[in-house]
Amino acid sequence: MGNLSDALIEALKLLLTGDDATWTIIGISFRVSTLAILSAIPPALLTAFLLAHFRFPGRKLLISIFSALMSVPAVVVGLTLFVLLSRHGPLGDWRMLFTQTAMVMGQFLLSFPILVSMALAAFQSVDQRAWETARTLGADPMQAFFTLLHEVRFGLMTALLAGFGRIIAEVGASMMLGGNILNYTRNIPTAIALETSKGNFAQGIALGIVLVLLAFVLNAFLHALSHRNTPQEAV
Amino acid sequence: MSRFRYAFQGITHRYRTRTVISEARITVRDGQFTLLVGDNGAGKTTLLKIMAGLQRPLKAEVLIGEVQRDWRQWRKRLMEDFMYLHQQPYLFDGSVERNLRYTLRVNPQSCHTLEQAIEWADLGSIIDQPAKNLSGGEKQRVAIARAFLRDPKVILLDEPTANLDQASKRRMLELLEKLKGGGMGIVIASHDPDLFLSLQDERLQLRRGRLTNLQPREKIEGVDWINHRRRSPGG
Numbered sequence: 011m012g013n014l015s016d017a018l019i020e021a022l023k024l025l026l027t028g029d030d031a032t033w034t035i036i037g038i039s040f041r042v043s044t045l046a047i048l049s050a051i052p053p054a055l056l057t058a059f060l061l062a063h064f065r066f067p068g069r070k071l072l073i074s075i076f077s078a079l080m081s082v083p084a085v086v087v088g089l090t091l092f093v094l095l096s097r098h099g100p101l102g103d104w105r106m107l108f109t110q111t112a113m114v115m116g117q118f119l120l121s122f123p124i125l126v127s128m129a130l131a132a133f134q135s136v137d138q139r140a141w142e143t144a145r146t147l148g149a150d151p152m153q154a155f156f157t158l159l160h161e162v163r164f165g166l167m168t169a170l171l172a173g174f175g176r177i178i179a180e181v182g183a184s185m186m187l188g189g190n191i192l193n194y195t196r197n198i199p200t201a202i203a204l205e206t207s208k209g210n211f212a213q214g215i216a217l218g219i220v221l222v223l224l225a226f227v228l229n230a231f232l233h234a235l236s237h238r239n240t241p242q243e244a245v
Numbered sequence: 246m247s248r249f250r251y252a253f254q255g256i257t258h259r260y261r262t263r264t265v266i267s268e269a270r271i272t273v274r275d276g277q278f279t280l281l282v283g284d285n286g287a288g289k290t291t292l293l294k295i296m297a298g299l300q301r302p303l304k305a306e307v308l309i310g311e312v313q314r315d316w317r318q319w320r321k322r323l324m325e326d327f328m329y330l331h332q333q334p335y336l337f338d339g340s341v342e343r344n345l346r347y348t349l350r351v352n353p354q355s356c357h358t359l360e361q362a363i364e365w366a367d368l369g370s371i372i373d374q375p376a377k378n379l380s381g382g383e384k385q386r387v388a389i390a391r392a393f394l395r396d397p398k399v400i401l402l403d404e405p406t407a408n409l410d411q412a413s414k415r416r417m418l419e420l421l422e423k424l425k426g427g428g429m430g431i432v433i434a435s436h437d438p439d440l441f442l443s444l445q446d447e448r449l450q451l452r453r454g455r456l457t458n459l460q461p462r463e464k465i466e467g468v469d470w471i472n473h474r475r476r477s478p479g480g
């Protein structure tokens with residue numbers, strides 16, 4: 011067990027002394043996942059809004075597709091994009107495989123269904139009267155849309171945190187699309203997988219600690235939000 | 246004070262196979278107070294929402310000024326000129342003040358100020374309260390203050406006195422009287438018809454899909470409301 015406690019102490023040292031290699035990896039992870047979630051939010055919110063507010067053929071089917079896509083394994087998403095982006099694939103000319111952009115695309119696709127499904131639930135939870143009130147008070151459709159966003163902001167934050175939680179820790183898509191290149195596409199999960207397989211536990215544990223702490227922080231936020239979310243109004 | 250006239254004709258609406266409104270005609274003028282009566286489920290809410298442009302009817306024609314068009318072609322204009330007040334008002338998340346400011350923000354051309362609205366509807370004591378926590382009567386007052394700020398040509402009120410005590414009812418009546426005096430057209434759906442005797446110019450009944458004008462001589466329970474109105478000042 012001496013090995014393990016040594017590794018743990020070493021891991022804390024890496025984190026607390028601001029070890030360059032370790033913090034570069036952490037930085038890449040947050041950069042890629044933040045970009046992915048930020049680019050997924052606008053189209054996901056719009057999609058969720060349309061699904062919540064308009065009845066059209068195929069709507070129910072779309073909703074269940076998004077809901078099913080939430081649980082597709084990250085490797086499968088990675089594999090699909092890999093085939094598209096590889097040299098001889100349809101998007102091969104983009105020369106994007108093994109770049110951060112490819113990782114962002116993979117994580118975009120992973121978070122999108124979560125954002126849509128959870129934002130849809132948030133939009134459906136808000137009273138029909140909210141939209142009608144905004145419109146009849148003189149808001150144009152765009153203003154009314156932003157009014158709704160504000161009314162369901164806690165539900166949307168929950169969706170955002172859940173989406174971020176999924177992509178920051180996923181290893182499959184990042185590994186296949188990024189290629190685990192040091193200082194470029196090596197992020198927390200792929201670094202943990204690599205370092206551990208090489209027997210270098212200290213860095214693996216250090217990065218693991220970051221993910222666990224993040225999980226606690228995200229959960230605390232979700233918990234706080236779910237309390238704000240409970241309706242105060244009984245109509 | 247501007248003069249106006251909106252004449253709806255042939256309003257017909259069906260939910261699935263059930264016809265709730267059939268070939269209804271109703272005219273609204275400046276400063277005119279119309280009372281709409283009818284049993285539960287008669288279609289009053291449906292009719293008011295159609296007039297406000299919030300709900301698409303199966304069929305309706307509207308004459309505005311000299312131009313008669315299909316409801317769909319006038320919809321935008323109806324949303325601009327009419328305002329619908331829900332039976333249970335929906336107030337946005339945030340303080341009473343935020344709700345009033347919102348109304349001003351989406352109606353930048355409003356000729357009233359926040360301070361005027363607060364005084365007009367006597368909201369000084371609750372202006373900082375969270376709107377969601379107000380009592381039913383207080384919510385109604387905020388809702389009507391929003392109408393004051395929005396200053397539409399016509400307001401359509403859906404049972405505005407349903408949950409009010411006697412004092413609040415009188416207060417509501419005073420506010421409506423002021424709006425009418427200012428030239429606003431008012432249509433009220435109510436199960437409390439005697440309350441408005443002093444204000445009403447016309448009484449319509451919705452029954453089995455038909456909208457009929459109750460003639461002045463068809464007195465309600467012995468109250469001659471035409472004479473009642475003559476006696477009241479300013480009506």
Ligand SMILES: Nc1ncnc2c1ncn2[C@@H]1O[C@H](COP(=O)(O)OP(=O)(O)OP(=O)(O)O)[C@@H](O)[C@H]1O
Binds near residue numbers: 261283285286
């Ligand atoms: N979205 C809807 N889908 C199907 N049926 C509806 C819908 N909205 C209303 N109805 C039905 O249409 C009829 C008229 O409803 P509406 O709400 O217009 O009546 P109302 O006169 O306002 O009743 P109340 O006095 O109870 O408020 C009712 O029978 C109601 O069940």
Ligand SMILES: [Mg+2]
Binds near residue numbers: 290332
């Ligand atoms: Mg009703």
